[in-house]
Amino acid sequence: MLPTWLTAAYLQPRLRAYCQDDRLQVLRIWAKPATGKGENFVGVMTRIYVDYQLGDGSVVNKTYIVKQALSAEVPQAEVFFEYELYTREMDMYEFILPKLKELLQEAGLDQKLTADAITVDREYNTMILEDLAPYKFVNADRVKQLDMAHTELTLEMLAKFHAASIVLQERHPNLLTKCFYTHFFSRDKKAYSVVFAGLFKAFLRFIDGQPNLKEAYGDKLHKLRTHIMEYGARAYDVGESDLKTLNHGDCWTTNIMFQYDDAGEPRSVVAIDFQFSNCTSPTIDLHYFFTTSLREEVGDKESELVEHHYKALKANLEKFSYKGSLPTLQEYRLQFERRRFMSLLAHMFKPCMIYNGSEETSDFSSLYAESPEGLRYQKSVYASEAVIRSATKLLAILDAKGLLELQ
Structure with missing residues (x-):
């Protein structure tokens, strides 16, 4: 489940800063749990799937890891x-x-x-991190x-x-x-x-x-x-x-x-x-x-x-x-x-x-x-x-x- 606050409007400025692209547009976000039961006792890990369009018009499909405090x-x-x-x-x-x-x-x-951090958010006790799986x-x-x-x-x-x-x-x-x-x-x-x-x-x-x-x-x-x-x-x-x-x-x-x-x-x-x-x-x-x-x-x-x-x-x-x-x-x-x-x-x-x-x-x-x-x-x-x-x-x-x- 996506946290309710994790919307395209939330993610877009953060991805723009990380990708250094002021015209980047987030098109869609959805999620799956990133770890199985009993694999992580300290926090909640979610893999999010994001489709976004770059300033040059190309569309990118990426995954990120959202790590939340309990x-x-x-x-x-x-x-x-x-x-x-x-x-x-x-x-x-x-x-x-x-x-x-x-x-x-x-x-x-x-x-x-x-992994790089896309954003560290202390208000929500959350980090959005690069997903290492695509790097194999x-x-x-x-x-x-x-x-x-x-x-x-x-x-x-x-x-x-x-x-x-x-x-x-x-x-x-x-x-x-x-x-x-x-x-x-x-x-x-x-x-x-x-x-x-x-x-x-x-x-x-x-x-x-x-x-x-x-x-x-x-x-x-x-x-x-x-x-x-x-x-x-x-x-x-x-x-x-x-x-x-x-x-x-x-x-x-x-x-x-x-x-x-x-x-x-x-x-x-x-x-x-x-x-x-x-x-x-x-x-x-x-x-x-x-x-x-x-x-x-x-x-x-x-x-x-x-x-x-x-x-x-x-x-x-x-x-x-x-x-x-x-x-x-x-x-x-x-x-x-x-x-x-x-x-x-x-x-x-x-x-x-x-x-x-x-x-x-x-x-x-x-x-x-x-x-x-x-x-x-x-x-x-x-x-x-x-x-x-x-x-x-x-x-x-x-x-x-x-x-x-x-x-």
């Missing part, structure tokens, strides 16, 4: 408003991403980074996860984004306003502590139902339960010697889109969904991406992947003639290692990210609430060999590094 009456909306997710994403598309695009072009790095950008399979080719390409895209943001911080520090220093674990916010408490309880119910995992890690995990928000906050804390960038903040399979060559190999990649973007160590993006999105055999090459990202970051900064300090590879690895607890917190989302069952939900609270629907959904997403294998491997690594002990 209505304030929706229960989960309260969480998203407290963390300024909608303000932040509108700031990203209106101010930050165009500036990053400009900086990248200046450095000769002009491959597409994301598609999502990879979130259940199968990413192979090495997709992973390396994504790391190169993140390195470009991180490098441009370092230069942005240097040249336009005022653009990164207060909302970019807010994250899941911000100590002055409350709503996500309820979310993570529920996610962790769901994880503990799963552990308690796996005799081997319960015996090996149950006691330690139950003791950790009340500390996870503080340990998460410490992972996001950035010391003076740490590299700090703007992060994507939610880099996983569904928020990355690929273009393929004729042989079916990925040749370019863009990121979408920037509502969680924040300023912290770029290694937070890496932990989240590695934990949620990689095939097992790719994740096993973690050391090589960290190096791949670091070298791409360094090469991009050289293209910017960046003169600031950059950690050595060894220092960067230590910065990554100090944030390893993030992999446990990212794993709380993984069961629903790779879920392939029939228990659908469009309610974000089903991921963590102890309601009948929530408990049923959580039990279903955890009943997976892939999740058991993934949790077993992760807990063994964290335990060996002493990260399941109280810090």
